[in-house]
Amino acid sequence: MSAVRAVPRVLSIAGTDPTGGAGIQADLKSIAANGGYGMAVVTALVAQNTHGVRSVHVPPVAFLAEQLDAVSDDVRIDAVKIGMLATAEVIETVGAWLGRVRPPVVVLDPVMVATSGDRLLDPDAEEALRRLLPLVDLVTPNIPELAILSSAPAATAWVDVLAQAGAVAREHGVRVLAKGGHLSGERLPDALVEIVDGEVASTEFAGLRIRTRNTHGTGCSLSSAVATRAAATGDWVRATAESKRWLTESIRHGVELGVGSGNGPISHFAGLWERGGLDTRPSTHEVEATWWADIAGIRAEIDELPFVRGLGEGTLERDAFLGYLAQDALYLRDYARVLADAARRAPDSAERAFWAGSAQNAIVGELQLHDHWLAGEPGVGARPDAVTTAYLDHLLATSARGDYRVLIAALLPCYWIYQDVGERLQTRSHEGHAYRAWLDTYADPDFAHATRRAIEIVAGSAAGADAATRAAMRDAFLASARHELAFFAADRTAARGDGASPG
Template sequence: MTSTIHPSVPGALPRVLSIAGTDPSGGAGTAADMKSITAAGGYGMTVVTCLVAQNTTGVRAIHTPPTDFLAAQLKAVGDDVVVDGVKTGMLGTAAIIETVEQWLDVHQPPVLVVDPVMVATSGDRLLEPDAEAAMSRFCRRATVITPNIPELAVLVDDDPAPDQDAAVAQARAWAADTGVAVIVKTGHLDSRLATNLWVGPEGPLAEVPCIRVDTTSTHGTGCSLSSALATRLAAGDDPATALVWTTEWLHEAILHGSELVVGHGHGPVDHSHRMRRLAAAGQPVAWLTADDVPATLVTPDQLDPTTDAPAAATPTAPEVPASAVPAAGPWTAALWRAGSDLARRIADCDLVTALVDGTLSPGIFSFYLGQDACYLAEYPRALAAVAASSTDPAEAADWAAGATASQVVEAELHRNWLGADSRPPAPSPVTRAYVDFLMARALGDDHPVGAAAVLPCYWLYAQVGASLPQVPDDHRYAGWLATYRDDAFITATATALGHVEKAMEVAAPAQRSAAARAFLISCRHELEFFEQALRMDGLR
């Protein structure tokens, strides 16, 4: 499929029908399909082919209702709703497949994604021979099919592919014979990457790599991928864009699945993690409350670690991570302790993880670079303002040197990474809010406040750099990751810490309080800056 498909009603959510079996434990089948369709931006509907008594430890029993009831379900949906996309899962018998075919002949939805449930990843055959033959025939009417490696082998009458190249060759042969595209899923192959590829008669049209997650929370991944992919295609995405979105969303769902703590076997993925993450980012909740920082700071031990996590989620205080660039005294040590949760969240955030493992998509990386350029175009002004407010000539010279260095980094960023002729992008709301906050503190508040506000850009980036593992020279982002560990930047960070320590020491208690608030809010701005690119749709 190469055309772009749009919902039949402009502006409406794509209406996507799942035709599959059930899972009362919620991780697979129609339950997973509904969650996936919703997460991918569609309106989900279900027609049940069979009732399955299963949980995370396995299948216990299957009840298959008469096919006339299946036909009645299909007719009820088709008589009332225009269906923009269909995903099929467990069809079970030749009679069920024939019933679904008859309905498709009448309604002909623009998108049909077939998950050909024929063979378990263990190699066990799941269908009787007549049903297996019917499924092979059924796959030929699809827009795209999403077989696992053993199922792909059955379709092409070959042994299961031992590696990605062999799987792509099998998929290409199938696509050339049928005109139907294949999603090659390498998650069950023995490799570091779990890559999804859209393969047509000419070969791979799109290739989306992600790092394999060491987890047992993989129940329902096949169902989830196919139903989310059907939704994105029905919404109008081209194949490559749909596969990128689906793969990256599912990777996040797998990555956080164990946090659900569901079941004693292979647990489900967290279908709604991305939605909750985005919803949390949009909450109009104050980053700091009046209780987080005392109105007057007399001693450093008045500052406690701050966190916006629910109290029930943190029954004990987490250990404060060691600072890669040591604090310069008791006041900067107190600032580090207060912002430690934010420092940890930045170091562990998904964008940094994807940068390190090399799977961050080029589009997201380009967005991040562009916003970094916007930030660095403004940050020197804040440093210059802090320099101007200092009464110590040597300190003022250090802050001014930082401003010059930032301008040099910005120029080098454009030249080496964005291209010398590239036009700087418009700052995002997150970037704009951060630089405006820094300028307001540097120009409108006392010197200790401005100095504390600009410190996180030094300290937190140095912390990220210290936490990064070494990557090979041919790593996609090796050059960029090296900038986090620059020796000159570490020295500048230590110098800035010394100046903030001195400013906090001589400040009045109310000034210290304002400075601590500025530091913590800047830390939160840093977290938002790192995470903003992962809130974008359609970047690849």
């Protein structure tokens, strides 16, 4: 059994955006899109849209503290992303909470400068934000914000951006994600700047300008993504690289959302929608129930066949039964080869052992048919007839295509239909029934157990497969079920050594 993947629990501490493109709303989308479970504590209620901020309401800090404590008293927090803090009092409240709780990953997106260039924090709040930096693992300022943190003019060249990031990292003992988005030109690098062995070290990430108006909330979204991925991997460079790749994809698809008439949001889930789709995967139980219902008509046809009815009543002509058994023996010979192929392709030892054991049982079954039923009947079914050949060709071709999941779906009806038919016919048989011994083999508890295991393996594999593979598995299953019907329906009364079938 594979280990359950740990989902990072990530808390966003930030303001709101009623259009959903920035702030806490963007943070929660970003956290989810990058594999985390998002939580949120509101620092400010912001009336804004894609054109800008209209007003800000800051709730009492006592309530902010209550929100923070309510979360941390109950939930183990793997990472914190901090956005808009608004006032010195809010910053100090968050700082005191960080000092008590000590989350393992803390990322600060210092919301200090509006898109218009206006400063959003007064001098006291800016100083309080600098005091917060030692409690943070990573700070993600844009170029104007980096200038404020480093007490320098806004950089206009990448080398100056790196220098300012290094100064902030050294002074406050914090990693800095230096971002080149405000520079001119088409190449917009970013860099993770940190202090390693007392020296400033940077890892650069290449970037190209994307011509779009859908950049609202990119800073919020990137910082949340890095926090989530850092909590999951423990690797800041990898977390940053993967987050940037995700953000680039999300920016490119933002225009498709059609949200707002100003600077629109990015499309946080564009990649997931494109690669994963919106269809939910069925459970193992749902696959089993659906596939069994899919062959209800085939099963009903099998029940009404003269061969099956005669077999159940014990009135079937002996020549018809022996002709059937001879073809079954020939079928089992190649069926065992296909089962062995399934064992060879199986993804784990448990499934390998199951299919290998089934192959061995098929060989034993073939020998038993010859020894116990067909001995002394040399003229019966020396070669596969057309129906048997068609079924085996289907299985062998499926095996040759190489998809283990589709192959085992094709193998399943030989378990499931036989076990169902044999068990029901066996309950209607009686002492002295001409074919009771044969029926007993298919009603045997060991065969029922093997059938149940085969169903679980195949249905579980289908439930975990992508939609296209699951559809191919179902098609292979249905094809085999139709071959089972044809196998029961074939008239083999006159079949002899030439392998001919009059049907």
